[in-house]
Amino acid sequence: MANSVENQNQHKTLDLPKPKLRCIVKLGGAAITRKNELESINEESLGTVCTQLRKAMASSPAARAAGMDWSRRKGNPINASDLDPVTEFSEIGVDSDFIIVHGAGSFGHFHASRSGVHKGGVHLPLVKAGFVATRISVTSLNLEIVRALAQEGIPAVGMSPFACGWSTRERNVASADISQLIKALQTGFVPILHGDAVLDDLQGCTILSGDVIIRHLAQLLMPDYVVFLTDVLGVYDRPPTDPNAILLREIAVDEDGDWSIVKPALDHSKGQDVEITVAAHDTTGGMETKIQEAAMIAKLGIDVFITKAGTEYSERALKGEVRHAPDDWLGTVIRSVRH
């Protein structure tokens, strides 16, 4: 089927024209929340990321952004009569060729790990309760992120994977109806998805990571590039809390999905030699999952950039300015050996 999107996993073949997609972005939970503090948003980091996203999406340098969060929560004094639709909304000023997926950070991981939602058994009362609690937590974070993006003038619409019919089989995506997401993109909205609690064909339920969602969307929609923003500059040869940790600047992925370190030249250049730690309450595998998913995306020929949110490096990565990984850019680029 030429120039159309086919759901490779199952069920629904989408006969919709393939939207032009520049970038899929992961807003890492470690960056936009304080991961060790229950349900705490890192407002400063989130604000900077939203501003950088607007700049990256601006349809012209002069485009002016008008806020779209018209709610009155959190002391926002906005009053419906204050809005002047004619002057404020003569143009939206951003291109909707981005998809944003955020992680859960301190919203969701605690609830899921305490009740074991990631291990399945949704028929058990504790797991069922934990599933509900996890979704309340992560969808409330989704709303706050949509609000922050809307305040920047980005036409953001929240799309929860569970509610949009995403499900898994042994934690891999088994079905995902993305027709609504495509229609949202084509209508000029920016879809905001998130890691979620979902139903699993074999174990009843699980936690679907935002990183896995991104790989699935990348396979279906083939964006120009993918950016993962987190709380560290990229992938290191050992946990970055170690003062001797070395930032891996370039990783190459072969046809089998195996990866090796290209830059810097190290004695140990194979992926399995990299040492990674994962927080005890993290239900989706932390940096290890991110690298695996990034490698699968790179295998498709799509360049992946991992860098720290809210820095000059994240701004340049979002704008697509670091395709050749210049020396003055700090981060990890993961790309196919075929490049």
Ligand SMILES: Nc1ncnc2c1ncn2[C@@H]1O[C@H](COP(=O)(O)OP(=O)(O)OP(=O)(O)O)[C@@H](O)[C@H]1O
């Ligand atoms: N070798 C390593 N290289 C880079 N980071 C590592 C490594 N080992 C452990 N980490 C940790 O991985 C964390 C980032 O992964 P994590 O999955 O928490 O990010 P995230 O995507 O921002 O969060 P979330 O999964 O909540 O969305 C960092 O805080 C870092 O300390």
Ligand SMILES: C=C(C)CCOP(=O)(O)O
């Ligand atoms: C814990 C939940 C609900 C989602 C986890 O998504 P991630 O933080 O992207 O791995």
